[in-house]
Every structure is written in C-alpha cells, then in structure tokens.
Amino acid sequence: MISKTDAETFFKTYEKVYRDAIAGNVNLNDVAGNYSTGFVSVTPAGVMVGENGQQLKDIMKKGFEAYRAMGSKKMTCKEVSVTPIDQDHCVAKVQWSGEYERKDKSPVTIDFEVDYLLERRDGSLKVFGWIAGDEQAEFKKHGLA
Incomplete structure (x- = not known):
C-alpha cells in the first residue's frame, strides 16, 4: 500500500519543483518526473488525457509562465490524505495554499x-491523474485573472 508518509514525501518534493518553477527556475525534466507515462486531467473545463513527453513539458512551461504573469508567488502543500485503491495505487487528497500578488501589489492567499x-x-510514486476544481473562477473571484 502507498502510505500517507510516502504520499506526503512525494508532495513535498512536488511542492519544491512547483515553487522552483513559479520562481522562474523550472527544470522541465523534474516536472515531468512527477508524472506517469500517461495521465488524465479532470476539471470543470473537461476531461483531458495525455502522455508524458515534450508536449507535457511544453504545456507545463506555458502554465508556469501564466501563473507567474498573474502573480503566483508560492505554493505550499498543507495536508495530504490517502485513500488506497490497491497495493500500488491510491487517491491522494492534497490541501494546497497558494500565495499571490495582485496587479496593485496587494497579497492574497487561496486555499x-x-x-x-x-x-x-x-519503486517511485507518479501522478497518473488529477481532479481539480475551477481555478480560473477562483482567480477571478480574488482579482487575479
């Protein structure tokens, strides 16, 4: 089974890679190293499937550039809970806290x-999918988009 400790360790590494990327020090190989060979993304915008490779790296690079442009400063993994699926698979519910700076320089935190x-x-943990809420609506609500 994938333990809570294993998942917490994975997401602390994920957090560091993300922080480096929004600071402009993105290592796309490190980013891609967190993902499995294929993945599924589920958001209010729809369901997307993809493969780990240059296309993922290009999408992630553009995403980090967009986050920086709208004022993303820091991302912190606050809590991880794990629901096992089987011996080698689980759902990890991750509580994130994002720190941003609006155009007027005022700070805002979005959990x-x-x-x-x-x-x-x-032997390593990899993301093969994620299910997320409407981040664009949250950004608009908080004056970032």
Missing part, C-alpha cells in the same frame, strides 16, 4: 484541494 491519482511505478 484549494486537488485529488491526485498516484501509482507506484518502478
């Missing part, structure tokens, strides 16, 4: 959660 589908592959 949100994402459900990640994790698998243990070759």
Whole structure:
C-alpha cells in the first residue's frame, strides 16, 4: 500500500519543483518526473488525457509562465490524505495554499484541494491523474485573472 508518509514525501518534493518553477527556475525534466507515462486531467473545463513527453513539458512551461504573469508567488502543500485503491495505487487528497500578488501589489492567499491519482511505478510514486476544481473562477473571484 502507498502510505500517507510516502504520499506526503512525494508532495513535498512536488511542492519544491512547483515553487522552483513559479520562481522562474523550472527544470522541465523534474516536472515531468512527477508524472506517469500517461495521465488524465479532470476539471470543470473537461476531461483531458495525455502522455508524458515534450508536449507535457511544453504545456507545463506555458502554465508556469501564466501563473507567474498573474502573480503566483508560492505554493505550499498543507495536508495530504490517502485513500488506497490497491497495493500500488491510491487517491491522494492534497490541501494546497497558494500565495499571490495582485496587479496593485496587494497579497492574497487561496486555499484549494486537488485529488491526485498516484501509482507506484518502478519503486517511485507518479501522478497518473488529477481532479481539480475551477481555478480560473477562483482567480477571478480574488482579482487575479
């Protein structure tokens, strides 16, 4: 089984990679290293499937650039809970806290959660999917988009 401790360790590493990326120090190989060979993304905008490779790296690079442009400063993993699926798969519910700076320089913190589908592959945890709320609506609500 994937333990809570294993998932917390994984998401602390994920958090560091994310923080580096929004600081402009993105290592796309590190970003891609968190994901399985294929994945599914479920958001209010729809369901998307993809493969880990150059296309994922390009999408992630553009995403981090967009986050920086709208004022993203820091992302913190606050809490992780784990629901096992089987020996090598689980759902990890992650509580995130994002710190942003609006155009007028005022700070805002947005707390949100994402459900990640994790698998243990070759001894390492990898994301093979995620289910997230409407981040664009939250950004608009808080004057960021």
